Amino acid sequence: MERVEPTEPVDVSGLTELVDVVGPTEPVAVVGPTEPAAVVREFWVRMQARDWEGLGALLADDLVVEWPVSAERIEGRANFVGVNAEYPEGWSIEVIRIVAEGATVVSEVEVPHETMGVHRALSLWTVRDGRITGGREYWTEPGSDPSPQWRASFVRPL
Numbered sequence: 001m002e003r004v005e006p007t008e009p010v011d012v013s014g015l016t017e018l019v020d021v022v023g024p025t026e027p028v029a030v031v032g033p034t035e036p037a038a039v040v041r042e043f044w045v046r047m048q049a050r051d052w053e054g055l056g057a058l059l060a061d062d063l064v065v066e067w068p069v070s071a072e073r074i075e076g077r078a079n080f081v082g083v084n085a086e087y088p089e090g091w092s093i094e095v096i097r098i099v100a101e102g103a104t105v106v107s108e109v110e111v112p113h114e115t116m117g118v119h120r121a122l123s124l125w126t127v128r129d130g131r132i133t134g135g136r137e138y139w140t141e142p143g144s145d146p147s148p149q150w151r152a153s154f155v156r157p158l
Helices: 036-048 052-057 077-085
Strands: 002-004 015-020 029-033 059-067 072-075 093-101 104-113 117-128 131-140
Touching (some): 029 036, 036 052, 036 093, 036 117, 036 131, 052 059, 052 077, 059 077, 072 077
Parallel strands (some): 059 131
Antiparallel strands (some): 002 093, 015 029, 104 117
């Protein structure tokens, strides 16, 4: 499991594009990755660092992210950055894996929180031209969905 700390230097391999960002709260120019898997890896690095402007630079203006478990849709870069920036402090991010094919990137992360317990997210991202344009994230707490009795002879606890 890879743990991304905010004080860790950012991996700059694969940084080949200067991304111009337009908007009153966004940086004018940010160097960022262009390969889809590298974009998503950098997304989690910036999230852990609470680098909200840098995170925004990786997102399309018209980004749409769905959270089916809580039946929510986040529309727009500002709303996505805002909901994450306002989340109660005390969390960290551990990247478990990132898998990519073409413009589609899947990431699995664990997010331990000092007071809210451990959460897991499986995220399906679409990355185009070095920006995340859409996503669907399944957030859950390990063990929160009890195993039914009828499966007991087929499974064992994690």
